[in-house]
Amino acid sequence: MKIDKNQLLRFTTAGSVDDGKSTLIGRLLYDSKSIFEDQLAAVKNSSKQKGIEGVDLAMFTDGLKDEREQGITIDVAYRYFTTPKRKFIIADTPGHIQYTRNMVTGASTANAAVVLIDARHGVIEQTKRHTFIASLLNIPHIIVCVNKMDLVSYSEETFNSIVEQFEEFSSKLLIKDVRYIPISALDGDNVVNRSENMTWFQGSPMLHELETLHISSDINKIDARFPVQTVLRPQRKGFEDYRGYAGRIASGIYRVNEEVAILPSGFTSKIKTINVGETEVEEAFAPMSVAITLEDDVDISRGDMIVKKNNQPKLSQEFDVMLCWLNNAPLKSRTKYTIMHTSNEQKAVIKEVVYKVDVNTFKRNEEDKDLTMNDIARVKLKTSHRLMIDSYRDNRSTGSIILVDESTKETVAAGMIV
Missing domain, CATH: 2.40.30.10 (Translation factors)
Known part of the structure; x- marks a missing residue:
């Protein structure tokens, strides 16, 4: 499958307190060489002040002073990085139940969710909560990372047992795609590079999974929905009769000469022109921002929606x-x-x-x-x-x-x- 190098993948991380979310993201950024030199120097200095040898990977995401002082992640931390294959936005969400709203916020636009499970503890209530929210938000891909495998002697039996626990409860939810990876975020096993300690695992490291996830189908291409944001009536020579409807296509495809309906009025017309900026095009699709003109003079205002005549919400x-x-x-x-x-x-x-x-x-x-x-x-x-x-x-x-x-x-x- 060919991967678009400019394609953006949004993913959220979730797990129980101290499952190692921040360490995992730090390892991901560090091993994929997505850390600027000044950031790395600052974290090394902060790690040294805390008496930690080497680099405290968690500090790459715990950017707020309060977070560092308390040693926990207290809000949604967004991080951005790029590999040769794809661009990424990470939403690192806290594990406490009192921050359920933070996970909902962080995961609302995600294409994938990385759910961390401590190999020593297996599936717990927080695991179920985060998976339920991911299902509720219709996140199409879930990557279950069984972390801290180094603390259970890289046991294949332990990993398989946790996979069975997860599948037992997740089968009740509407989840399209679940993948399982045994990792050690602290040591880097199966995060960016394949683990030499778990040769029994035949799957791909976490970064490879993220780089190759198929996400193009996440936007609804069938149901054409165009919410009108504003009506364009330019007051300049040559445009006296121009009346365009501008906005961002929410879903579907629009083509010149297609019959459309305007809701909530129910009036119908045909698309006369579609403009992307100053350029006139024959068709446009989500999530493009466009200006559409119609063949008929229809009363349309902000909040109305232009849809296909035979496919309406x-x-x-x-x-x-x-x-x-x-x-x-x-x-x-x-x-x-x-x-x-x-x-x-x-x-x-x-x-x-x-x-x-x-x-x-x-x-x-x-x-x-x-x-x-x-x-x-x-x-x-x-x-x-x-x-x-x-x-x-x-x-x-x-x-x-x-x-x-x-x-x-x-x-x-x-x-x-x-």
């Missing part, structure tokens, strides 16, 4: 959402929020909390209707006007929403439309 004012509560303040009943969906902003209320999910056991609690920070629940939303929605599993762009507090302007929740 659902128009609804009431729908179910899997919601992660992000705010310090709990949900207040009958409170109006601003809902943001693609380029559309409206008023919304949470009509009902259907059930809350215990992210450690996957059990549903239909009795507890209170939502506090880090809670994940299925809720019924009602909006002031109809939204053009798809399920999150079908389309990430048109299947996701956020809720904003009208008074404080804080983002209180993020949700995936069911």
